[in-house]
């Protein structure tokens with residue numbers, strides 16, 4: 001009898017937990033989801049996040065609101081998500097900085113490979129080397145000569161150590177074998193304001209922040225970091241055309257959740273991301289900004305996990321060779 005009771009009890013428990021899993025699966029999300037962007041509002045990561053969040057909101061039937069937690073090259077926002085409740089209501093949209101910060105920072109407040117669940121990849125955005133409008137050089141070769149000749153005064157804006165702009169700036173300085181004066185911001189949104197105002201000279205930033213300004217002639221573009229020229233910036237040569245062979249960098253973005261987020265919520269988030277990336281409006285806006293949505297098989301947990309792991313391994317030796325660390 002005791003055994004029978006135990007079996008009955010266990011069955012009842014199992015049934016109850018099945019019911020609760022089914023209930024969660026049917027009801028998630030029941031309230032607003034916060035998508036943390038680890039950079040300031042108005043910048044390229046923010047732009048990508050807001051387009052995706054709006055479309056995910058439509059699909060999920062709940063608002064996905066973007067909260068900007070900028071600073072320390074994206075690591076403050078990532079830390080916020082790493083320590084958030086793992087309930088599916090806090091997620092992170094971050095880029096390549098998730099991988100580079102793992103080596104750039106001697107100590108991070110989170111364990112990059114063990115603190116997150118993976119929703120999927122979002123997009124891979126080319127970078128552009130741009131300057132304030134009135135800088136004299138007319139091509140990349142001229143810009144390099146100018147930077148070398150004025151290395152103590154030429155300023156390069158970035159969004160802090162770990163940011164894509166930091167990585168690209170670091171690659172640029174290493175390619176021209178000249179360290180320049182760097183100016184960190186909480187994101188390249190505010191950095192762009194200073195570039196427009198002429199307070200900083202150079203920036204390497206995603207096309208999602210620079211395309212409209214380049215097209216409008218409010219900043220000067222010297223190169224794109226994609227292997228080919230971009231349809232939306234036909235007149236801007238590739239870095240290789242401009243004389244910097246091998247200077248190619250794509251800023252991949254992914255969506256994460258805190259470790260331990262329930263599997264059903266993760267599956268729903270991935271599904272919703274895939275819907276957003278097929279949204280014609282998202283694709284059209286991405287195209288205007290020089291990028292495109294990741295294909296569906298990349299907007300998966302496995303693809304993002306594999307990307308993060310391979311990118312940590314890819315950038316580690318480059319960063320170690322440059323000897324640039326932050327504490």
Ligand code: ASP
Pocket residue numbers: 039040043044045046097158159162163164165166186187188189205206209
């Ligand atoms: N583009 C920035 C970076 O350098 C981030 C941002 O402001 O969105 O990583």
